[in-house]
Amino acid sequence: DAGVIQSPRHEVTEMGQEVTLRCKPISGHDYLFWYRQTMMRGLELLIYFNNNVPIDDSGMPEDRFSAKMPNASFSTLKIQPSEPRDSAVYFCASRSWTGPTDTQYFGPGTRLTVL
Amino acid sequence: AQSVTQLDSHVSVSEGTPVLLRCNYSSSYSPSLFWYVQHPNKGLQLLLKYTSAATLVKGINGFEAEFKKSETSFHLTKPSAHMSDAAEYFCVVSDMGGYNKLIFGAGTRLAVHP
Numbered sequence: 337d338a339g340v341i342q343s344p345r346h347e348v349t350e351m352g353q354e355v356t357l358r359c360k361p362i363s364g365h366d367y368l369f370w371y372r373q374t375m376m377r378g379l380e381l382l383i384y385f386n387n388n389v390p391i392d393d394s395g396m397p398e399d400r401f402s403a404k405m406p407n408a409s410f411s412t413l414k415i416q417p418s419e420p421r422d423s424a425v426y427f428c429a430s431r432s433w434t435g436p437t438d439t440q441y442f443g444p445g446t447r448l449t450v451l
Numbered sequence: 452a453q454s455v456t457q458l459d460s461h462v463s464v465s466e467g468t469p470v471l472l473r474c475n476y477s478s479s480y481s482p483s484l485f486w487y488v489q490h491p492n493k494g495l496q497l498l499l500k501y502t503s504a505a506t507l508v509k510g511i512n513g514f515e516a517e518f519k520k521s522e523t524s525f526h527l528t529k530p531s532a533h534m535s536d537a538a539e540y541f542c543v544v545s546d547m548g549g550y551n552k553l554i555f556g557a558g559t560r561l562a563v564h565p
Contacts, residue, residue, distance in 0.1 A: 378555055381553070392552070427494060440553060442487075443494050444493060
């Protein structure tokens with residue numbers, strides 16, 4: 337099992353540019369989560385999907401952020417236009433529905449730096 | 452509302468001595484509780500989880516945690532620290548009311564000295 341795969345692992349871009357982060361969940365998992373980790377705010381849930389459908393996007397900071405899940409094996413988080421305050425580590429996680437305490441499996445994260 | 456408070460932002464121990472990382476939670480429902488570990492530049496790995504079957508939960512790498520409802524605590528312990536335990540540890544709550552969401556504590560950075 338390859339685990340959750342994220343790409344790129346590191347991204348450096350300039351303010352105003354579009355950034356796309358990618359995630360491949362564990363095969364068979366029907367939930368996918370996007371988190372952001374910063375020193376100031378810690379780990380925050382941005383959005384999650386169930387069976388490719390966005391369920392709760394209340395954590396998405398603003399309209400510059402968008403997420404899609406076109407199929408069960410791929411999701412993107414897009415920031416357009418990017419700003420320096422978007423610099424953070426973005427994690428993707430997935431899980432299957434096996435009960436109320438089932439585990440989320442995290443990817444290695446994408447470290448985004450916006451100059 | 453659900454929340455977790457990790458009482459120490461940094462903990463420093465000597466190799467071979469016990470580890471105690473403290474966590475208090477607040478939940479309107481019967482909580483599910485987790486400890487995750489994050490090694491530098493790595494993703495988060497589940498150490499252990501409380502499933503209500505037993506109050507003392509054993510996890511990987513010799514860690515364990517005890518659920519104490521009367522104290523609303525879920526402290527993480529290990530009898531003897533190893534250098535490889537140096538990492539950041541997150542206490543996490545998820546409850547029956549919204550168990551799709553994990554709510555993370557601020558984290559405790561554990562340093563292990565030789």
